[in-house]
Amino acid sequence: xxxxxxxxxxxxxxPNWLVTFSDLMMIILVLFIVLISFSDISQEGLQKTVQSFKxxxxxxxxxxxxxxxxxxxxxxxxxxxxxxxxxxxxxxEEKEQAVMSFVETxxxxxxxxxxxxANKTKRxxxxxxxxxxxxxxxxANLLDGAxxxxxxxxxxxAKMENQMIVEGYTDNIPISNERFKSNWQLSTxxxxxxxxxxxxxxxxxxxxxxxxxxxxxxxxxxxxxxxxRKKNRRVVIIISNLDE
Numbered sequence: 054x055x056x057x058x059x060x061x062x063x064x065x066x067x068p069n070w071l072v073t074f075s076d077l078m079m080i081i082l083v084l085f086i087v088l089i090s091f092s093d094i095s096q097e098g099l100q101k102t103v104q105s106f107k108x109x110x111x112x113x114x115x116x117x118x119x120x121x122x123x124x125x126x127x128x129x130x131x132x133x134x135x136x137x138x139x140x141x142x143x144x145x146e147e148k149e150q151a152v153m154s155f156v157e158t159x160x161x162x163x164x165x166x167x168x169x170x171a172n173k174t175k176r177x178x179x180x181x182x183x184x185x186x187x188x189x190x191x192x193a194n195l196l197d198g199a200x201x202x203x204x205x206x207x208x209x210x211a212k213m214e215n216q217m218i219v220e221g222y223t224d225n226i227p228i229s230n231e232r233f234k235s236n237w238q239l240s241t242x243x244x245x246x247x248x249x250x251x252x253x254x255x256x257x258x259x260x261x262x263x264x265x266x267x268x269x270x271x272x273x274x275x276x277x278x279x280x281x282r283k284k285n286r287r288v289v290i291i292i293s294n295l296d297e
Contacts, residue, residue, distance in 0.1 A: 241266025
């Protein structure tokens, strides 16, 4: 048989799909290598992990894992220290509420609503005492009614550990007499009178107190009327937050 020298020879390369298939196999191989490298755990590391569980007492797991209550719901377990702090916080709230309730009752019984009151603020419990229940105008000596109030509230204050700031305020009417040369001096002496009674007469630790006099410079109302000036003449006892 003769062959035509001009006839074309068939291509020696294989089909095109083999090239694509080989690329796919290479990608899959690389993927498996990467997965195996991520999942590789040394025998030594595994043994350490197992041993750490063996060395821990059973009750440690019981304290850290929530338990089920009778309704089958998860209960949050807390440490003894956390439980102690919660109990202390509850007792403090009860003491603060007792002080505020006493002030509210005293205010109603003595016709001092909207003048004598207690508020919970970011600074702590603030007791606002009006001038007319504490002092004569322009004086810093406590009235008998003021002493009665302080005597009654002193046991509640003594049970608390908080620091207390006693602030004195006046209106803007100038004062100048033999004893007081300015409203600053009058307001400071008034706060000291309150502290002196609670510390020396009611035996509350004196180191818990700080005396401050603001005079006329921090009014809560305008001084253009007697009603406004009346609100500004006051003493504020602040039972500070424990963390301050």
